[in-house]
Amino acid sequence: MNSKSKCKPSIAVFKFASCDGCQLTLLDAEDELLGIAGAVDIAYFPEATRAMAKGPYDIGLVEGSITTYHDAQRIQEVRRQCKTLITIGACATAGGIQALRNWKDVDEFIRVVYATPQFISTLKLSTPIAEHVPVDFELRGCPINKYQLIELITATLAGRKPNVPSYSVCIECKRKANVCIAVARGVPCLGPVTQAGCGALCPSYDRGCYGCYGPMETPNTASLTSQFRILGQTESQVARAFRGFNAWAWQFRKASEECERT
């Protein structure tokens, strides 16, 4: 991946607090990987290569959330090195599942549970990259969709707007001609407030959507919350539904906090 070609745009992949799944998506693009590697210079991608070229880079893909002081500093340098900065996945765009700490007292928690708490360095909050530096595009998903990633890289290189819809999972369900599991079977489903991208996977597998792609463009969480109550969900169950992989995205955060107040 250490091509010295000057004409090829360079891509770098950076990891913060995350599971590695979103950057793995690139390696999971089995049919496209060698093509991508031919079109761009993969300059920095430690999960895949020992060769680590120094910046600046044309495109930076950032996975993971900011959870340590060191990472809060590091993202500043990453931003400086990347002409276009794209965040990939729920950790980078919303703080990820580890943002559930944001409702707890992490300091007390560490004091209570660690044999040697001074070894541990962590921030109180897990926050998305855009809370720290300007981000050029946020690609949602837990994990991201590989075709959306390829579309995004292609669009960025071509200088056009990527075709990544911000409508809800419901649209994908309708397009697949799924029978609505919320209406027909009374299954609580976050589909109406969740951004499309997965291809309405969960409803297609007979379960309710659990919100991997975060809030859609204009989510009516209040309406969905009352619908969940009609389906017999308790306040804490509704709160938990919003408090998943995109819990810190403000619309979901607001919805879960309103349930807790009730």
Next chain:
Amino acid sequence: MTRRGARTIRVDTLARVEGEGSLYIKLVGERVADVKLKIYEPPRFFEAFLRGRHFSEAPDITSRICGICPIAYQMSAAHAIERALGIRIDPAVRLLRRLFYCGEWIESHTLHVYMLHAPDFLGYQDAIAMARDHRAVVEKALRLKKIGNRIVQLLGGREIHPISAAVGGFYKTPTKQQLHGLVDDLEWALEASLETVRWTAGLQFPNFEHDYEFVALRHPDEYPFNEGRLVSNRGLDIDAAEFEDHFVELHVKHSNALHSVVRGRGSYLVGPLARFNLNFDKLPEAARKAALDAGLQPPVKNIFRSIVVRAVELVFACAEALRAIHEYQPPAAPGVEAPNRIGVGQAITEAPRGILYHRYALDENGLIVTAKIVPPTSQNQKRIEDDLREYAAQLVAWPIEEATWKCEQAVRSYDPCISCATHFLKLVVEREGVKD
């Protein structure tokens, strides 16, 4: 080479591993003075936020510990919780879960063998550079990996963080016909795996052996995935419920992952080498023959040869997937009911990298009171350091760059998954009233 001053082998960012770690080895003369595999991947506190969540969410939440082996987390979580609830799964579901795991092993092992590990043996920085000279090999690898991913995708909807695994079974199970659509690909994959064994057997291996304590599951009838007793070559033979009586974790300053040791004995090894050495007799004929032809006679004690053992496990996974597909009859229901109940349950399953232990205590509403997770890489972490201490001593006379690469290769032999290892920095405070 100098015998005078101190030299260091330093790798600030370990490449071709999952997650963030670094390596530090200090050599003084011909002595290895210090070895640290530093894991600086930030802690994510999974066990903490699992508390108060409903058990039905545990497979989805814990899969986010690792994007490379999400199924391992889903399987350990589901089996531990099923044990806590005292429910039994349908035999057809059991078979499907084996098939699901085959998919993960195929994609994960192929990724590691060809894209993360092989470049070390052939002197490339990565698989893309390797593809320039060995295009057909890399294309075959990508096809093989894709077939593993196809199994996962069919059963679970997507390759990474699949959505169909549930406590009690699956949300939805496939038809016989859907599974039969995989057969042609898997027959090709079986052949490709046999070629992979031959290909990896032809690589050059450093002369480095150690008398490890191998720890793996062992089942009376089959090569292990989700069931069996935990055994070792030093006489360990326990149920998953006894795991914490025999293994302890140490909190060391230089790592955001706890070091796991066998009580009273020290470091041990989990993963393909351990499984192979302890379960050779349970491998299908084709895999046993391929192994013996490749010169692998258990016990294999050279960690660098784990690349060949992974290839043998690829043969097993393809053969086992075909068997599962042929035997499959769809269950009457995708899953059994999982009613709320107070209880504690433990499970160990075989992730691609080795045993993954989960324990959950549940309250009367099905909410998680405590959770504990011990992933394979934290178990191997101390073993990796111990190996490097011995191995680096062989390299003191080498130029530092080559020695560094060799040490990296040794680390990669374990296929470490650092994202997994650090999720679990959090120790669990036991509440009174919930006994283990």
